[in-house]
Each structure stands twice: as structure tokens, then as C-alpha cells.
Amino acid sequence: MNIDIQAEAITPRRQTFSHIARRFGTDKAASRYEEATYDVQPVANFHYRPTWDPERELFDPRRTAIEMADWYAFRDPRQFYYATYNISRAAMQQSFDDAVNFVDKRGLVGSVDADWRAMFAAYLLPLRHVEWAANMNCQLIADWGYGTQITSAAAFCGTDRLGIAQIISRIGLVLGEGSDEQLLAAKTQWLDAPEWQPMRRLVEDLLVVRDWFELFVAQLVVLDGYVYPLVTQAFDRAGAAHNGSPLSMMTGFLGDWFADNSRWTDAVLKAAAGESEANRQTLGDWFDRWDERARAAVQPVADMVLGDRGASAVAEIGAQLQDRVAGLGAIAEREKAA
Amino acid sequence: MAARKLNLKQKYGHFTRGLDWEPSYQSKDDIFPFAKYEGIKVHDWDAWEDPFKLTMDAYWKFQAEKERKLYAVIDSMAQNNGQLGITDARYLNAVKLFIQGVTPLEYQAHRHFAHLARHLPGAGLRVAAQMQSIDELRHCQTQIHTISHYNKFFDGIHDFTHMHDRLWYLSVPKSFFDDATTAGPFEFLTAISFAFEYVLTNLLFVPFMSGAAYNGDMATVTFGFSAQSDESRHMTLGLEAVRFLLEQDEANVPIVQGWIDKWFWRGYRLLTLVAMMMDYMLPKKVMSWAEAWETYYEQAGGALFADLARYGIREPKYADVAKAEKGHITHQAWTIFYNYTHAAAVHTWDVDDQHLAWLREKYPETFAQYYEQRYLNWRDQANQGKRFYNNGLPQLCQVCQVPMAFTEVDDPTTISFRVSEFGGDKYHTCSDGCKDIFDHEPEKYSQAWLPVHQIFQGNCGGATVPEVLDWYHINQGADNMDYAGSPEEAQWEKWMEGRRPAAPMAAAAE
Amino acid sequence: MTQPVSITLQNSQDGFAIAEAIMADNPGAERRSMPAMTKIDRPGRLEIKAASVSERLGRDWDPQEIHLSVISLSGSVDEDDDYFAVYWR
Numbered sequence: 001m002n003i004d005i006q007a008e009a010i011t012p013r014r015q016t017f018s019h020i021a022r023r024f025g026t027d028k029a030a031s032r033y034e035e036a037t038y039d040v041q042p043v044a045n046f047h048y049r050p051t052w053d054p055e056r057e058l059f060d061p062r063r064t065a066i067e068m069a070d071w072y073a074f075r076d077p078r079q080f081y082y083a084t085y086n087i088s089r090a091a092m093q094q095s096f097d098d099a100v101n102f103v104d105k106r107g108l109v110g111s112v113d114a115d116w117r118a119m120f121a122a123y124l125l126p127l128r129h130v131e132w133a134a135n136m137n138c139q140l141i142a143d144w145g146y147g148t149q150i151t152s153a154a155a156f157c158g159t160d161r162l163g164i165a166q167i168i169s170r171i172g173l174v175l176g177e178g179s180d181e182q183l184l185a186a187k188t189q190w191l192d193a194p195e196w197q198p199m200r201r202l203v204e205d206l207l208v209v210r211d212w213f214e215l216f217v218a219q220l221v222v223l224d225g226y227v228y229p230l231v232t233q234a235f236d237r238a239g240a241a242h243n244g245s246p247l248s249m250m251t252g253f254l255g256d257w258f259a260d261n262s263r264w265t266d267a268v269l270k271a272a273a274g275e276s277e278a279n280r281q282t283l284g285d286w287f288d289r290w291d292e293r294a295r296a297a298v299q300p301v302a303d304m305v306l307g308d309r310g311a312s313a314v315a316e317i318g319a320q321l322q323d324r325v326a327g328l329g330a331i332a333e334r335e336k337a338a
Numbered sequence: 339m340a341a342r343k344l345n346l347k348q349k350y351g352h353f354t355r356g357l358d359w360e361p362s363y364q365s366k367d368d369i370f371p372f373a374k375y376e377g378i379k380v381h382d383w384d385a386w387e388d389p390f391k392l393t394m395d396a397y398w399k400f401q402a403e404k405e406r407k408l409y410a411v412i413d414s415m416a417q418n419n420g421q422l423g424i425t426d427a428r429y430l431n432a433v434k435l436f437i438q439g440v441t442p443l444e445y446q447a448h449r450h451f452a453h454l455a456r457h458l459p460g461a462g463l464r465v466a467a468q469m470q471s472i473d474e475l476r477h478c479q480t481q482i483h484t485i486s487h488y489n490k491f492f493d494g495i496h497d498f499t500h501m502h503d504r505l506w507y508l509s510v511p512k513s514f515f516d517d518a519t520t521a522g523p524f525e526f527l528t529a530i531s532f533a534f535e536y537v538l539t540n541l542l543f544v545p546f547m548s549g550a551a552y553n554g555d556m557a558t559v560t561f562g563f564s565a566q567s568d569e570s571r572h573m574t575l576g577l578e579a580v581r582f583l584l585e586q587d588e589a590n591v592p593i594v595q596g597w598i599d600k601w602f603w604r605g606y607r608l609l610t611l612v613a614m615m616m617d618y619m620l621p622k623k624v625m626s627w628a629e630a631w632e633t634y635y636e637q638a639g640g641a642l643f644a645d646l647a648r649y650g651i652r653e654p655k656y657a658d659v660a661k662a663e664k665g666h667i668t669h670q671a672w673t674i675f676y677n678y679t680h681a682a683a684v685h686t687w688d689v690d691d692q693h694l695a696w697l698r699e700k701y702p703e704t705f706a707q708y709y710e711q712r713y714l715n716w717r718d719q720a721n722q723g724k725r726f727y728n729n730g731l732p733q734l735c736q737v738c739q740v741p742m743a744f745t746e747v748d749d750p751t752t753i754s755f756r757v758s759e760f761g762g763d764k765y766h767t768c769s770d771g772c773k774d775i776f777d778h779e780p781e782k783y784s785q786a787w788l789p790v791h792q793i794f795q796g797n798c799g800g801a802t803v804p805e806v807l808d809w810y811h812i813n814q815g816a817d818n819m820d821y822a823g824s825p826e827e828a829q830w831e832k833w834m835e836g837r838r839p840a841a842p843m844a845a846a847a848e
Numbered sequence: 849m850t851q852p853v854s855i856t857l858q859n860s861q862d863g864f865a866i867a868e869a870i871m872a873d874n875p876g877a878e879r880r881s882m883p884a885m886t887k888i889d890r891p892g893r894l895e896i897k898a899a900s901v902s903e904r905l906g907r908d909w910d911p912q913e914i915h916l917s918v919i920s921l922s923g924s925v926d927e928d929d930d931y932f933a934v935y936w937r
Binding site: 013017043128152167205 | 343344348349352353356357358359362363364368369372393394395397398399401403405406408409419422442445446448449450452453455456461464465468469471472475476478479480482483486489490491495496497499500503509512513516517519520521522523782783786787792811825829833
């Protein structure tokens with residue numbers, strides 16, 4: 001009896017929120033990602049002008065040269081909202097913890113050639129500072145970006161960078177057998193060593209870029225597009241000849257993360273490029289400017305690790321990056337260097 | 339090789355402050371352009387240490403665990419039609435106020451803590467701020483997901499972000515947060531982290547979450563408990579950040595005191611809506627607003643300001659006014675909403691005898707004397723089929739934007755009304771507290787987008803009420819008007835028929 | 849400083865164990881049961897010892913796990929590898 005009555009009476013009067021139904025053109029069920037992102041950011045009737053930027057509104061599409069008819073074209077293919085983001089990263093972190101415990105408990109770091117251990121520390125540990133600045137750049141995108149979709153994903157990317165900086169730091173503690181001597185040495189390298197100054201200069205220059213989409217391109221597409229493939233592929237492979245696999249094991253998070261994050265950055269880039277010729281022009285200009293800087297920044301580090309093979313490694317990664325970005329429509333197809 | 343094993347505090351230093359460095363290719367002032375313009379002096383950013391020492395690995399792990407548990411409850415509530423378990427459909431008007439008024443503020447907090455996470459020069463504070471930034475996104479998104487189920491059955495929820503940016507009573511929370519985010523980073527820290535998330539937080543949490551518990555809204559209760567563990571980190575940031583500013587330089591003390599005065603008052607006025615909700619919208623009441631103010635401000639605030647006295651900080655200005663008004667403001671607010679419920683996305687209703695008795699008991703010095711009769715008069719009118727709706731538009735306070743229905747502290751029969759002049763125009767405020775705020779920064783508060791002014795200026799869809807309601811996206815006859823006769827009431831009665839005990843069966847023949 | 853500090857915990861399995869540990873290790877602490885939560889007050893300082901909680905739970909408990917059980921607290925926070933404390937300076 002009760003079941004019949006409930007089945008009759010408990011009929012939903014609507015399926016989703018009105019702002020989402022307007023986007024769909026009809027009232028139908030929406031996903032959690034859609035409900036959590038569409039139109040949540042305010043767009044109108046702000047009460048006061050920011051004292052820190054009186055020429056603009058609190059949320060203002062004019063803080064970038066990129067123009068979009070609909071800022072909700074930046075759908076994240078991973079469909080991260082807070083819950084799914086944290087669950088994803090908790091799982092990835094567990095893999096890292098397991099790998100470090102495995103390596104640490106068995107004292108496997110000691111079985112790696114001493115020279116390679118030193119080289120690994122020399123190229124990896126200073127990157128924790130690069131990640132720290134990447135974190136700050138992501139916060140700028142989350143702060144000044146437009147629309148919940150891209151800004152929430154940027155906020156997640158920001159905490160990812162902090163997590164990676166901390167993962168690299170933990171690896172540094174393992175290399176230092178629990179002491180911080182490797183971390184301190186790496187910081188000195190970061191501040192003073194000639195191989196690192198082009199990178200540090202680039203990183204500091206990025207910290208004064210004000211167009212948040214330019215920062216997206218420069219940091220998340222270009223600089224990451226050099227650093228991550230170099231570290232997780234070219235440098236990592238070089239370690240194989242030196243019994244480097246225990247160290248490789250500990251850096252699994254970085255490769256997995258870059259693949260995951262690239263799904264998002266590529267979707268955003270494709271949507272921005274696909275919008276207009278004007279956007280493509282802007283994106284192309286930014287790409288060229290920062291590609292040149294990024295190459296110059298990674299070259300001395302690649303030379304340090306790979307010696308003679310450093311130049312070709314960077315050139316190869318640069319070509320792959322160009323192909324990838326051209327494939328997304330963000331730059332014109334380029335002539336490949338002979 | 340003796341390895342010096344690091345403890346939690348030492349490791350934490352490397353995982354946060356140790357990641358940062360003194361730039362040399364760009365100046366710090368260029369990297370952090372907003373750090374000095376408020377006049378706050380900081381000499382040593384490293385002196386701020388996050389007491390919670392949370393690294394991202396632990397953050398992801400614990401937050402994932404909390405989310406798994408919370409979404410299990412949200413899913414269960416949806417699957418089992420948990421809304422059938424609430425005390426009465428009138429309760430949903432508290433939920434509507436929440437999603438219309440509070441959820442968008444969580445979003446603003448998310449964005450602006452990202453601003454702090456980028457623009458505060460101290461590495462430790464940047465880490466705490468970015469965790470808070472995504473915590474606030476968590477609150478926003480879990481609230482949307484929880485309330486999504488209610489949206490399927492109840493009114494007033496369906497277009498909450500559109501309404502937040504336009505409706506007359508929602509400009510109270512919107513302007514509150516716009517005020518904080520348009521200010522500099524240190525004022526924002528004092529306004530939100532300290533005044534809102536530490537001093538006044540229980541006056542938002544207890545009414546809504548306990549109100550949910552008392553009225554059978556298990557999903558909201560679960561959300562509340564889950565969010566509160568994030569709030570303890572936020573509260574700590576607020577308290578420790580303010581202490582840090584006060585310790586860094588004596589010159590900061592009067593600036594911070596001015597902000598504490600301003601934001602205590604703006605926060606208190608914002609809470610008018612919450613106060614009304616707890617005295618009027620909860621079928622089963624938790625406590626009165628007067629009791630809540632006594633417990634969560636007058637008593638708890640004592641310990642806090644005693645602690646801050648060592649820095650030369652005193653209790654906020656006009657705390658005495660808030661205390662003196664606590665017997666009045668909820669009735670004045672309900673009056674406003676009763677008058678204008680045809681233009682609001684929440685219902686109001688005539689107060690029944692049981693509720694009147696409760697109000698008399700909780701407000702022995704004010705209710706029967708000043709407010710009960712008007713409710714009886716309105717009830718009579720409604721019973722004659724002439725339910726009163728006010729066809730004029732209220733004057734709003736230029737600062738807090740609450741309609742001007744508050745009365746003088748020493749005379750509850752006189753509307754409290756203050757005037758300031760700026761740029762050849764007159765501006766009206768509801769109290770000394772709001773007037774002080776206006777007079778301190780008139781060029782800022784004269785910019786406000788006052789909903790009633792905007793209607794008169796023709797910016798809200800037209801010159802008639804139905805046109806304005808359309809522009810608000812109010813479903814007329816469903817989102818607005820008295821609860822009595824609403825589609826929601828009809829739906830509720832129909833559901834309850836299936837659940838109330840049936841008439842007793844006739845005794846079986848022996 | 850004898851102003852009271854307090855901590856409010858969820859009435860979960862972990863929350864119960866933490867509350868028991870606090871009462872055992874902090875003489876003068878007062879405990880109040882409320883719907884779905886437990887509030888503990890103490891003048892000046894209260895400390896949660898990881899070893900105490902671990903013993904009651906039958907597993908290693910990390911002070912950072914407090915984030916899963918705390919609802920509210922009043923006072924300044926101090927945390928290290930083996931304890932979590934709330935105090936007024």
C-alpha cells in the first residue's frame with residue numbers, strides 16, 4: 001500500500017537547476033560536474049570596484065587578451081570537482097608512498113651508482129622550486145581567470161604543484177637518508193649554480209606576467225612541456241645504465257600527473273584556439289615567445305645530465321611540443337628543422 | 339653515517355617555507371604588488387607558522403576520506419527520498435536562504451583565498467590560503483550537490499546564482515563579500531578569516547546545521563559536520579594571522595582594530611537573515627537568536643578579546659548595540675519578509691499560536707510589547723482573504739543593504755536612520771555602525787548596486803512588479819507568496835497523506 | 849592564562865577514542881555530550897597524545913587524523929609527530 005502511494009506522489013517537479021536547463025535547452029538530469037561548475041561564478045552587478053584593480057570588475061573577462069563567447073567551453077575532460085579530484089590524487093599519492101616505502105625499507109637507493117645518485121639529486125631537487133613558482137602561477141589563474149570551469153581546474157593544478165614540490169622534497173630526504181642536507185644543497189644550486197640561472201630567471205619573469213591565459217600557455221603548456229618529458233623520459237632513461245630504477249620508481253607520480261594534467265590543458269587550448277582567428281594569433285605569439293625562453297632554460301640542465309646528447313634531447317622534445325600544440329590548432333604547422 | 343632524522347615541524351618547514359626563495363631577477367614588490375598599499379607592515383614573514391602542518395599528501399588522503407563518506411550520505415538521501423523525513427515543508431525556506439545567500443559566498447571565498455595564495459608574500463600563509471581556497475570550493479560544490487535533490491521538489495532553489503546577483507535581500511550577503519574581496523589582502527584576512535570565520539562562525543553554523551538536525555534534514559547535518567573540520571583549520575588561520583599582524587608592528591594595531599570594528603558590524607548585520615531564519619523558519623526550534631548571541635558571542639567572545647588585549651585590541655565598537663538589539667532584530671526582519679514575500683524566492687506565513695507562545699517566552703521584554711499585535715492583525719486579514727502584501731519598495735541601508743526597519747536602541751518605536759553627504763548627494767544608513775563604515779570610505783560605498791534604486795532606475799526588467807519578478811527569474815505563484823496555498827504546501831500535504839497513520843480499523847468481530 | 853580551551857569531536861569510533869584519551873590524560877577536563885558530538889573543555893591547555901589514542905583504537909593513530917574527527921575548537925593549535933594540543937598563550 002505504502003509503496004504504491006509513494007510511487008505516485010514522489011515525482012520530481014524538475015530535473016536540474018534552471019541555469020543548467022537553459023544551457024541544455026531542456027530540463028534534464030545533469031552530472032555532478034555540470035552542477036558543480038556551470039555558471040557558479042558571478043558575472044553581474046558587482047557592488048564595488050577592486051581597490052587592487054580599480055579599472056576592472058571583481059570578475060572580469062578583460063584580464064586576458066583571449067576572448068570567448070562562452071567561458072564554459074573549457075570543459076575538463078577529467079570532470080574534476082572537489083571530491084573526484086581529491087580521490088584521484090589520494091590514489092596517486094598512495095602509489096608514491098608505496099614506492100618510497102619499498103625503496104627505503106630495502107635500502108635500494110644505496111644500490112644505485114653513487115655518481116648517478118648525485119646527478120639525479122642535481123637535476124630533480126632544484127625542480128621543487130620550479131614547482132613552487134608553478135603553484136603561484138596556478139593561483140593567479142584561479143584568482144583572475146574567468147568562469148568556474150577553468151579556474152577550479154587551475155586551483156586543483158595549483159595544489160597538485162604544491163604536492164609535487166613536496167614529493168620531490170621527500171625524495172630529497174630519502175637521498176639524504178633522513179637529513180635535509182640534499183635539500184639545502186639543491187637550494188644553493190638553485191640560487192647560484194650557472195646551469196640553473198636561465199631557469200630561475202625564466203621562473204621569476206613568469207611571476208610578473210599579468211595576463212592569466214598567457215601564464216596558462218607559458219607555464220602549463222610550454223615550460224611543463226619541456227620539463228616533464230625531460231625528467232620522466234630522457235633523464236630517467238639515462239639512469240637505466242646506472243642501476244637507476246629505484247630512483248625511477250619514486251618519480252612515477254610525475255609522469256602520471258603530467259599525462260593527466262595534459263588532458264586538461266590540451267582541451268582548454270583546443271577550445272581557445274578553435275574560438276577565433278584572433279585567439280589563434282594571440283596563442284601563437286605567446287607560444288613563440290615562451291618556447292624560446294623555455295628551451296634556453298632547460299638546455300644547460302639537459303647538458304649537465306646528458307652531456308653531448310643534451311642538445312638533441314631538447315630539440316626533440318621541442319619538436320614534439322610544437323606538433324602537439326599545432327595539432328590543437330593553437331599554432332600554425334611549423335617547418336621541422338632538418 | 340648518523341642521519342639526523344627530522345621531526346614533523348622541521349620537515350614541514352622544508353615542505354613549505356623551504357620551497358620559497360628571495361628573488362633576484364625580479365623585485366619582490368613587482369611579484370607581490372598588493373602587499374603594501376594598506377599600510378600594514380610586516381618585517382619577518384617567516385615568523386608565521388601554520389600550526390596544523392598539513393602537507394598535500396595528508397590533505398588529499400583525509401579530504402578524499404571525508405568526501406567518500408559525505409557523498410554516500412548524499413546518494414542515500416536522494417535514493418531514499420530523505421526529504422520525506424523533515425518536520426515540515428516550511429523548513430525548506432531555511433535551505434533556500436542558504437543556497438541563495440550562503441553558497442555563492444563560499445564560491446567567492448574560494449576565488450579570493452586563491453588571490454591571497456598568490457599575493458601574500460609569506461610562503462606559510464600562501465600554503466594555508468590555498469588549502470582554504472579549495473576547501474571553500476568543496477563547501478560550495480557539496481552544498482550544490484546536497485541541495486540539488488531538494489531542487490527537484492521544492493521551489494526557490496532552481497536559479498540560485500542568478501538570484502544571488504539580483505534580488506533585494508540577497509544583495510545583503512553579496513555586498514558583504516564584494517566589500518571584503520575588493521579590499522586589500524590584509525583587510526580580507528581580518529574580515530573573513532578572523533571576524534567571519536572565527537568570531538562569528540558559530541552564529542552561522544549552529545542555526546543552520548542544528549536547525550537541519552532538529553528538523554530531520556540529515557543530508558545538511560552531515561554536510562555541516564564534514565565541513566566543520568575544514569572550518570577548524572580556517573578559524574586557526576584567522577586567529578593566528580591576526581595575531582601575526584599585531585605582533586609584527588605596533589603601527590598595525592589601529593588599522594586592524596578599525597577593520598575588526600567594521601567587519602564585526604557588517605558581519606552582524608549580515609546575520610540578520612540567519613537570525614530571522616532561526617526564530618521564524620524552523621518548525622522545530624534550536625534556540626532563540628537572543629540565546630545564540632549570548633552563548634556564541636557574548637560568552638565566547640570574552641575569552642578571545644581577553645587574549646587579544648595584550649596587543650592593545652579591544653572589543654569591537656557597537657558590540658553593545660548588538661547586545662541591546664537582540665530582542666528586536668528577528669521580528670523586524672520577519673516583518674520585512676512578510677511584507678515583501680511576493681518579491682522574494684522564499685515563503686513566509688502567518689505565525690500560529692504555538693509559535694507566538696514560544697516567541698513570548700523567549701523574548702519576554704519585547705515580543706508581546708512591540709510585535710505580537712501586528713502578527714495577529716495580519717493573521718486576521720489573511721483569514722478574511724486579504725493577506726497583506728506591501729506594494730511599495732523599501733529603502734535600503736547604503737552599507738549593509740538591509741531594508742531600514744531597525745529601530746533606535748533606546749526607542750523601539752522610532753526607525754533608526756542616519757544620513758551622510760558625499761559628492762552633493764545624501765546617503766542613508768541604518769545605524770551608527772553602518773554610518774561609520776560609509777563615512778570612512780564614502781567613495782567605495784557610494785558605488786553600491788542597491789536593488790531598489792536599480793528597480794527605480796529601470797534596470798531590472800521593467801516598471802511593474804511582475805516584470806521585475808520575471809527579471810529575477812522568480813516562478814510567480816511558486817517561488818514567492820505565502821506558504822499557504824503554495825504548490826509546495828500542496829505537495830507536502832499529498833506526501834504526508836501516505837505517511838500519516840490511517841484511521842483505525844474497526845474492531846474485528848469477536 | 850586560565851581561560852578555557854575546548855575541542856568538539858564527532859561521535860564516531862575515532863572520536864570516542866580521542867575523547868577517552870583526552871579525559872584520561874588531562875586532569876581537570878570536563879566533557880559534555882551533545883547530539884552527535886562531544887565537547888571537552890579545560891582551563892589553559894589540553895593535549896591529545898597519539899600513543900593514548902592508538903592504544904584505545906588498536907592501531908597506529910597519527911595526530912594528523914584529527915581532521916577526520918574534529919568539529920570545532922577554541923584556542924591556539926600546536927602539533928608535532930606524537931601529539932596535538934589546544935592552548936591559550
